[in-house]
Amino acid sequence: MWRLNAVRHKAGRQGSDLEEFKFKRREHEKELRRARKDSQLVSKRLLLNDDEEEDGTMDTLASDQVLGPCITTTVRDDDSSQQPSREAHQLLIEQPNSIAILVTNLCGPNPQCRLEAARCLHELSHSPHSEVDSLRLRQATPYLITFLSGQSPKFTELCLYTLGNMCPDSENVRDMLLAQGIIPALNNCIQIHRTNLAVVEAVGFTLSQLISANYVTERIIPAVLASGLIPRLLSVLTPDSQFGLGPVIECAWCLHYLACSNVDNGALVAQGTLLHCTSLLVTLGVAVAKGSIEEGIELLIWPLLRCVGNLLLSGPLGALQPQLNDSRLLAALCAFPQAFLQTHPALARESVWVLNNLTDSSVFCSALFYLNLVPALIQLLPFSHGINIMVLRVLGNIAHQGREYCLHLAQAGLLPALCATLKMADTEVVTFSLEVLGQLMASDPQLAEEFVKQSGLPVLEAIQYSNQETIRLRATHLLEHHLLPHCPVRTMP
Amino acid sequence: MLQPGLIQLLTASDLADLRIDAIPKLQVGFRPGSFFSSFRSQDGEAKLTFIPQQILLNKDHELFEDGDIHRHLYLQNLSTCPAHDSPTARQCEFRCYISGCSQVFSTVEDYEHHYNTLHRHVCSSCQRSLPSARLLDIHIQEWHDSLFSILAERQDMVANIHAHKRMCTHTHYVAHSGLDLDQSMHTVSHSLFPPPPKYQCLVEGCGSKFRTREQRKDHVIKIHKYPSDFMFDKVKRIKNIKIAKNNMLQKGTSMEVSMSVSEPEGVCEVLSDQPEEEEYMEINHSLEPGILDPASNPINTVELSTDHDTAPILSVTIQPTTNQQRPQHNRERHSYRVPRTVCFGQGSVQGFRGHGRRI
Numbered sequence: 001m002w003r004l005n006a007v008r009h010k011a012g013r014q015g016s017d018l019e020e021f022k023f024k025r026r027e028h029e030k031e032l033r034r035a036r037k038d039s040q041l042v043s044k045r046l047l048l049n050d051d052e053e054e055d056g057t058m059d060t061l062a063s064d065q066v067l068g069p070c071i072t073t074t075v076r077d078d079d080s081s082q083q084p085s086r087e088a089h090q091l092l093i094e095q096p097n098s099i100a101i102l103v104t105n106l107c108g109p110n111p112q113c114r115l116e117a118a119r120c121l122h123e124l125s126h127s128p129h130s131e132v133d134s135l136r137l138r139q140a141t142p143y144l145i146t147f148l149s150g151q152s153p154k155f156t157e158l159c160l161y162t163l164g165n166m167c168p169d170s171e172n173v174r175d176m177l178l179a180q181g182i183i184p185a186l187n188n189c190i191q192i193h194r195t196n197l198a199v200v201e202a203v204g205f206t207l208s209q210l211i212s213a214n215y216v217t218e219r220i221i222p223a224v225l226a227s228g229l230i231p232r233l234l235s236v237l238t239p240d241s242q243f244g245l246g247p248v249i250e251c252a253w254c255l256h257y258l259a260c261s262n263v264d265n266g267a268l269v270a271q272g273t274l275l276h277c278t279s280l281l282v283t284l285g286v287a288v289a290k291g292s293i294e295e296g297i298e299l300l301i302w303p304l305l306r307c308v309g310n311l312l313l314s315g316p317l318g319a320l321q322p323q324l325n326d327s328r329l330l331a332a333l334c335a336f337p338q339a340f341l342q343t344h345p346a347l348a349r350e351s352v353w354v355l356n357n358l359t360d361s362s363v364f365c366s367a368l369f370y371l372n373l374v375p376a377l378i379q380l381l382p383f384s385h386g387i388n389i390m391v392l393r394v395l396g397n398i399a400h401q402g403r404e405y406c407l408h409l410a411q412a413g414l415l416p417a418l419c420a421t422l423k424m425a426d427t428e429v430v431t432f433s434l435e436v437l438g439q440l441m442a443s444d445p446q447l448a449e450e451f452v453k454q455s456g457l458p459v460l461e462a463i464q465y466s467n468q469e470t471i472r473l474r475a476t477h478l479l480e481h482h483l484l485p486h487c488p489v490r491t492m493p
Numbered sequence: 494m495l496q497p498g499l500i501q502l503l504t505a506s507d508l509a510d511l512r513i514d515a516i517p518k519l520q521v522g523f524r525p526g527s528f529f530s531s532f533r534s535q536d537g538e539a540k541l542t543f544i545p546q547q548i549l550l551n552k553d554h555e556l557f558e559d560g561d562i563h564r565h566l567y568l569q570n571l572s573t574c575p576a577h578d579s580p581t582a583r584q585c586e587f588r589c590y591i592s593g594c595s596q597v598f599s600t601v602e603d604y605e606h607h608y609n610t611l612h613r614h615v616c617s618s619c620q621r622s623l624p625s626a627r628l629l630d631i632h633i634q635e636w637h638d639s640l641f642s643i644l645a646e647r648q649d650m651v652a653n654i655h656a657h658k659r660m661c662t663h664t665h666y667v668a669h670s671g672l673d674l675d676q677s678m679h680t681v682s683h684s685l686f687p688p689p690p691k692y693q694c695l696v697e698g699c700g701s702k703f704r705t706r707e708q709r710k711d712h713v714i715k716i717h718k719y720p721s722d723f724m725f726d727k728v729k730r731i732k733n734i735k736i737a738k739n740n741m742l743q744k745g746t747s748m749e750v751s752m753s754v755s756e757p758e759g760v761c762e763v764l765s766d767q768p769e770e771e772e773y774m775e776i777n778h779s780l781e782p783g784i785l786d787p788a789s790n791p792i793n794t795v796e797l798s799t800d801h802d803t804a805p806i807l808s809v810t811i812q813p814t815t816n817q818q819r820p821q822h823n824r825e826r827h828s829y830r831v832p833r834t835v836c837f838g839q840g841s842v843q844g845f846r847g848h849g850r851r852i
Binding site for chain 2 (some may be wrong): 002024025029030032033036039043045055212229249253259260261262282285286288289290296299302303309310312313321324325326327328331332334335338339341342343344345346347348349350353356357359360363364366367369370371372373376379382383384385386387388393396397400401402403404405408420421423424425426429430432433434435436438439446458462463465466468471473474477478
């Protein structure tokens with residue numbers, strides 16, 4: 001992956017450079033989290049020059065004065081932390097007709113000029129400076145969109161990333177792009193350049209920027225669903241071992257944004273989204289089991305999990321079952337938490353969330369027992385970050401299916417695990433534990449006896465003195481209805 | 494990292510057996526849901542409310558935050574780094590749920606040690622925690638058994654009569670001077686009272702019993718070699734609680750220390766002299782579930798120990814917890830205290846020994 005390679009080089013620095021890098025990254029992460037809370041989480045991508053191209057173009061550039069400042073900003077090493085100087089971009093923008101001149105070059109006869117003009121526009125689209133905004137660049141967009149159906153991969157890639165950087169800027173910009181036909185153009189582009197994975201990655205990126213912005217559900221997403229892009233995205237979902245995961249990652253994020261918008265998930269499923277995503281998840285699960293965890297694989301697992309998780313609500317599970325027929329999906333969903341618990345606990349949690357959506361059906365609950373996957377889930381109970389709550393939901397779903405399921409859960413060692421979760425600090429964990437325990441004991445008195453043997457009684461009695469009403473009431477209820485005959489009677493002297 | 498079973502499952506070559514529709518479905522006799530409807534509380538409200546529920550998460554859901562951040566760090570060229578510090582899974586902490594305690598522990602063992610130390614063997618009347626069931630039994634008998642305390646008082650009276658040989662503290666009958674009350678019919682009438690209670694030796698297996706606390710204390714010191722500053726029967730210094738509570742909240746120190754010995758005398762509404770007071774091995778705690786009185790309300794706990802400054806061997810240093818409220822009935826005892834200035838005879842002990850509850 002070209003992006004990750006660049007970063008790895010940076011990370012190879014020693015000592016204080018690495019610390020500084022980590023510090024900056026932490027700060028940056030905090031900013032991103034703040035931005036997300038404000039629904040302002042937006043990223044732009046800058047396509048870096050290939051080294052050999054850069055040397056070549058320097059000699060053959062036209063000596064147009066307007067292009068001068070643009071050229072200086074393109075000369076940089078692959079350390080993209082260096083921001084282009086404000087003066088350079090401002091200078092360019094403030095020049096009268098500067099964009100018009102760039103556009104002229106963009107459409108002009110000279111291929112190199114075209115390329116350079118496109119690069120200029122691309123850098124302007126990535127500019128963090130507020131004077132350079134998309135509205136100023138809007139003169140160029142109809143041309144950029146038109147060029148998406150062209151044949152030149154490098155040029156097309158630049159146009160794509162430029163448009164992709166402009167998408168999140170405002171609703172007006174998106175409306176304009178929509179009106180100018182960006183969606184059919186993307187469809188065409190991915191068809192023409194389907195063998196060029198760099199362009200496919202760029203299409204995926206641009207589409208993801210378009211549909212992940214705010215306020216897109218009304219027109220943009222229906223347009224995408226109707227456009228015929230979905231099958232093309234799905235056909236990308238087979239990772240190429242040489243090129244890397246980049247294109248697949250972008251397409252997977254597109255599918256996630258489409259599914260979570262919940263505009264027409266039935267259509268998504270009908271076009272085979274669930275089938276392809278689950279197959280890919282199984283493939284990734286197999287890779288994880290074999291120990292070949294490629295760098296950045298979590299960037300791919302994440303959107304696939306989300307897509308599948310949300311698509312499971314698109315219809316009754318029984319109807320979706322043909323698309324979910326590979327039982328290794330369940331194994332993969334149990335393997336991901338084990339593999340990523342320490343590095344990406346949120347991914348572990350989302351994996352269990354998908355299991356929650358699957359275990360609303362007795363078919364999948366039976367399969368979990370048949371494949372002996374329940375102990376792996378029970379082992380996740382000590383962990384916070386919402387993981388244990390999600391696991392308890394899954395266990396509750398299973399217990400709800402009936403008495404035999406409860407007995408199987410007990411055989412898998414759930415009761416001692418519940419004795420521990422009942423003592424946890426998080427009240428929500430205790431509440432769910434009491435609910436699951438209630439289902440177990442209601443299904444068979446044998447399980448109540450077993451719970452008492454596990455010294456569970458004092459634990460419940462202790463909860464009765466909590467100042468949290470939710471757990472107090474439940475604990476009392478369980479004691480009174482299921483455990484009373486088992487309570488030892490203490491006589492006072 | 495991955496369990497062998499999982500690895501085997503995922504790397505199995507024979508795909509035919511792995512189809513979901515080939516897996517036999519577990520058959521069920523009945524669904525537990527039908528039980529739930531019958532287990533409603535008297536007011537008709539269902540206490541257990543869980544039902545399976547699929548969850549749809551939209552793009553901006555908080556559960557998706559970490560993944561989104563990771564995605565955007567990648568887009569902005571800041572993602573992977575060999576030693577990056579992303580959030581790792583934390584083991585959940587454990588909390589003591591006894592109301593008013595709310596201490597948190599990182600392991601189950603720590604929590605269980607805390608619970609067994611502070612919340613077991615708790616007296617349901619005064620919320621004191623005792624180190625063992627036997628001491629709890631002794632405590633209950635000596636402090637909360639009304640018959641015992643009445644008999645103890647009577648014994649004190651008899652003892653006083655013997656000591657003063659003049660006035661019966663119970664009936665105020667004054668004997669003629671020189672005449673030993675013992676020899677009078679008056680004393681005979683006292684001897685018709687039930688036999689005095691026995692204070693058991695605190696050491697398990699000894700079995701000795703004594704007429705007075707002092708005798709027991711002497712026995713335990715002499716025979717069982719307990720230190721002389723060992724905490725024996727503790728006087729119920731309930732009023733000190735407020736002061737001590739303030740001390741505790743201010744100093745944040747352990748109970749024994751904050752219960753400054755020098756304070757009680759000034760503060761005490763009651764009044765046996767300090768040196769006469771005997772201390773008990775008690776610890777702060779809250780109610781032990783086993784002898785829970787079902788009629789009593791859930792407790793708010795902790796009672797402050799009024800132990801002396803030297804830490805008793807068997808008591809436990811408690812971390813001060815949050816605000817405690819004294820159970821109401823303890824405050825009521827204040828009114829039964831005898832005022833300091835009452836004197837029962839010359840050279841006598843001022844006030845009553847022991848503090849039985851008058852019921």
